[in-house]
Amino acid sequence: MNVTKRMGITIFVGMLPALIIYIGIALVPVAMSLYYSFFDWNGLSSMTFVGFDNYVTALKDSIFWKGFQNNIYMMISGIVGQLPAGLFFALLLNRSLRGLKLYRSVLFLPVIISAVIVSLVWNMVYGTESGLLNSILSSSGLDSWKQNWLGSPRWGMLSVSITYLWQNYGFFMVIFLAGLQNISEEVKEAAVMDGATGWTRLWFITLPMLKETIWVTLIFSISNSFRVFDLIYVMTAGGPAHNTEVMSIYMYTNAFSNMYFGLGSAVSILILIFSLIAIYAAKLITRRND
Known part of the structure; x- marks a missing residue:
């Protein structure tokens, strides 16, 4: 057995436990959901094969498309809000600052806090009667600006998306910070010697060299926006009148409240x-821009 083949077997054996875990917690549930989606099943009685009827039912439901619209809203707000915020704080923390570790910990803190706790805290911020935001507006003489922030069809999704941004920007900050620290110091010094200013270095050196990092954060942002559930469920439960409902809440309601496991799948x-x-x-889009 040659050395290359032996190394390949060693690598495969080393990766095998992680591969088994990934198959068990990711691929198998997806396969099971795909299987159940072709059946009418309440979790107790026998399953009845219905083909694509569950998909047709979902695609004909206006509430499902409302959830899809809200997911797109969360995706756009995440890309426009979280990625620039994460990059901004990463650029600040990539400098020599006193108390740098403290700043990193404070900015990353929202990521490690439970989504339920984050939701409850921001519910107190958005509260109609004694919420922090309305109290600040009232004390500033702006009573006409006070709103039922989470219960308003106009402001509900915006309020939820701000909370979502606050909870997750630190995750992208860490990824961008790792990318910034991998940029060679020789490149930075050469740019300074060529007379490049701060903004010039950012646009023509830093951002191009962060291209792969930006692509990774973009994937995470999109996937997270379609998986968001607990934050919105605790804050509004999808209300009022499904105005803040996303597809994951629609799935949960049908599968576990209405006992339509086939439709939920x-x-x-x-x-x-x-x-x-x-x-x-x-x-x-990114390939075209390249």
Whole structure:
């Protein structure tokens, strides 16, 4: 047995436990959901094969498309809000600052806090009667600006997306910070010697060298926006009148509240398909820009 083949076997054996775990917690559930999506099943009685009826039911439901619209809203707000915020703080933390470790910990703190706790805290911020935001507006003489932020069809999704941005920007900050620290110091010094200013270095050196990092954060942002559930469920449960409902809440309601496991499984497969389409579209756009 030659050395290359022996190394390949060694690498495969080393990766095998992780591969088995990945198959068990990722691929097998997807396959099971795909299987159940072709059946009418309440979890107790025998399953009845219905073909694509569950998919047709979901695609004909206006509430499902409302959830899809809200997922797109979360995706766009995440890309426009979280990625620039993460890059901004990463650029700040990539400098020699006093108390740098403290700043990193504070900025990353929202990521490690439970989504339930984050939701409860921001519910107190958005509260109608004694919420922090309305109290600040009232004390500033702006009573006309006070709103039922989470219960308003106009402001509900914006309020939720701000909370979503605050919770997750630190995750992207860490990824960008790792990318910035991998940029060679020789490149930076050469740019300074050529007379490149701060903004010039950012646009023509830093961002191009972060291209792969930006692509990774874009994938994470898109996939996270289609998987968001607990934050919105605790804050609004999808209300009022489904105005803040996303596809994952629609899936949960049908599968575990209405006991339509086949329909819920079909919706989960549709969520996967839509997220893959969004990622592929982003890939095409970034390639065209390149």
